[in-house]
Amino acid sequence: METEVGGGLNRDLFGKNFKWGVSTAAYQIEGSHDKDGKGSSIWDTYTERKNKILNGHHGRIACDFYMRHQEDLALVKKLNIPNFRFSTSWSRILPEGTGTVNQKGIDFYNRIIDTCLENGTDPWLTLYHWDLPLALEKKGGWTNRDVISWFAEFTEICAKHFGDRVKHWMVMNEPMVFTGAGYFLGVHAPGRTGAKNFIPAVHHTVLSISEGGRILKDMLPAAEVGTTFSCSYIEPYTKRPKDVNAANRIDTLLNRMFIEPILGLGYPEKDLPFLKKIGRYMHPGDEDKMVFDFDFIGVQNYTREIVRNSFITPYVQASLVKARNRNVPYTSMGWEVFPESIYEMIRKFNAYKNIKKIYITENGAAFTDHLVDGAVDDVDRTNYIKDNLKQVLRARNEGLSAEGYFVWTLTDNFEWSEGYHPRFGLVHVDFETQQRTIKLSGHWYSGFLGGANDQAAPDLNCENSTLISSIASKS
Ligand code: NOJ
Numbered sequence: 001m002e003t004e005v006g007g008g009l010n011r012d013l014f015g016k017n018f019k020w021g022v023s024t025a026a027y028q029i030e031g032s033h034d035k036d037g038k039g040s041s042i043w044d045t046y047t048e049r050k051n052k053i054l055n056g057h058h059g060r061i062a063c064d065f066y067m068r069h070q071e072d073l074a075l076v077k078k079l080n081i082p083n084f085r086f087s088t089s090w091s092r093i094l095p096e097g098t099g100t101v102n103q104k105g106i107d108f109y110n111r112i113i114d115t116c117l118e119n120g121t122d123p124w125l126t127l128y129h130w131d132l133p134l135a136l137e138k139k140g141g142w143t144n145r146d147v148i149s150w151f152a153e154f155t156e157i158c159a160k161h162f163g164d165r166v167k168h169w170m171v172m173n174e175p176m177v178f179t180g181a182g183y184f185l186g187v188h189a190p191g192r193t194g195a196k197n198f199i200p201a202v203h204h205t206v207l208s209i210s211e212g213g214r215i216l217k218d219m220l221p222a223a224e225v226g227t228t229f230s231c232s233y234i235e236p237y238t239k240r241p242k243d244v245n246a247a248n249r250i251d252t253l254l255n256r257m258f259i260e261p262i263l264g265l266g267y268p269e270k271d272l273p274f275l276k277k278i279g280r281y282m283h284p285g286d287e288d289k290m291v292f293d294f295d296f297i298g299v300q301n302y303t304r305e306i307v308r309n310s311f312i313t314p315y316v317q318a319s320l321v322k323a324r325n326r327n328v329p330y331t332s333m334g335w336e337v338f339p340e341s342i343y344e345m346i347r348k349f350n351a352y353k354n355i356k357k358i359y360i361t362e363n364g365a366a367f368t369d370h371l372v373d374g375a376v377d378d379v380d381r382t383n384y385i386k387d388n389l390k391q392v393l394r395a396r397n398e399g400l401s402a403e404g405y406f407v408w409t410l411t412d413n414f415e416w417s418e419g420y421h422p423r424f425g426l427v428h429v430d431f432e433t434q435q436r437t438i439k440l441s442g443h444w445y446s447g448f449l450g451g452a453n454d455q456a457a458p459d460l461n462c463e464n465s466t467l468i469s470s471i472a473s474k475s
Helices: 042-045 065-078 101-120 147-162 174-182 195-219 241-256 273-281 342-348 379-397 440-449 464-473
Strands: 019-023 081-089 122-127 170-174 224-236 296-309 318-321 357-364 404-408 427-430 435-438
Touching: 019 122, 019 357, 065 101, 065 224, 065 427, 101 122, 101 147, 101 427, 101 435, 122 147, 147 195, 170 195, 174 195, 174 224, 195 224, 224 241, 224 342, 224 357, 273 404, 296 342, 342 357, 342 379, 357 379, 379 404, 379 440, 435 440
Parallel strands: 019 081, 019 404, 081 122, 122 170, 170 224, 224 296, 296 357, 357 404
Antiparallel strands: 296 318, 427 435
16 A cells, blocks of 8 residues: 655645744753762652562653754754754753752753754743642642742743753643642652542642742843744544543643633633632632733644543543544554644634744654664654644644744653653664664654755555554454
8 A cells, every 4th residue: 555645745734934843851861860970850850769660660761852852953954854843941040949049050051052053943931841849839839829839930040041042842741741740640750649639739839830930030031932832733532422522622632721821711620620629729810910912822632532431430521432443543542633623723722812923842753673684664653743744734823823933752762651662763873872873763854954845755554554454463
């Protein structure tokens, strides 16, 4: 079976102002977890706990980006990628979360920023990508309202030190994931569970996001300031009202709960009654403080979810029907490959009147890779990116805002509770030797960004791909 998916896709179709990039995050790549004065983060200790991370993996070395950033940033340049998104490790800069600044941490991020600029790469900085300083978690972490002022202090320090050169800022990455997985389900750091942790964590995160936005915009009026959200296209399992209502509750939880209060629409408690519990943590004036007018919103999408009613699931009375039980293609994360999802999410976020601009700040896929004779023929990942890009283009052609696209991610890295097993990179990493190998997807992206149109890219023949065989094995 020939599946030539690229047909005609070329960079020019997106316009010359479209931002092309690649996204990364501190804990997933840096390693050097205790080097040069860095304090512990919740991920440093969570990964030490038994049976939390697949195969006992941890981020103590990761991709060794702390030591190899020159090499990796040279790869970004070599791949013709004009924008590099990274995050700052709070406990590298403030080992105790507040108070004394670790100059060596500041120096490290200065080196990243300066190297990017020397290479002609634009640095995009995310303040918080899930690695809270352990010292702050000991005081309650995101459940303690003081976190708003701790985060404000961290934000000011980063703006002061990096704001002269960084022009694009994101306050936080995917708040639903770090509060949901970390404070409700307990499957991410810090491993807390239940509504009593989740509900205050949600509210304090919303207030910190808007406060972070205000500080950045006050200190750096010329910077472009945004924040990012995870989202999934949600569809009901059947047309039965019970499943349709269940799908609406999950859509509210996953896609609306964080963005709406920030846009001034309040928490969507009508569609998800258990959010009324947030009222207990509301102080006078919070409704206004939750609101901030961001220059852009980062939309991060990987898949769609199919939802059915479930009486036994607390709070949401809904459950997800796994892709592997639906006879559809899926990635090694178990996520359905469904490119229309990104188009639907662009439409959904565009429907909010007061969102000014949207960038796709993450999209990508994990598949099993095989390094053979110094090459990785990751046909599935290449096709995934192309098919998603076609959907972004479809949205743009309909006049919707989607002004940039960042692949997740540059190199294979530490995928949180899944460890190093899922490989998302455009560049393969041998974690024994730290050897980097550009995959077919990396070569394709590079050719595409360098101006080669798709005809010049390798012909993609999916016959033996993991993607197709994963469907075939179930049919
Ligand atoms: C979203 C997160 O921002 C990132 O940290 C993660 O690795 C990717 N999605 C893939 O799961």
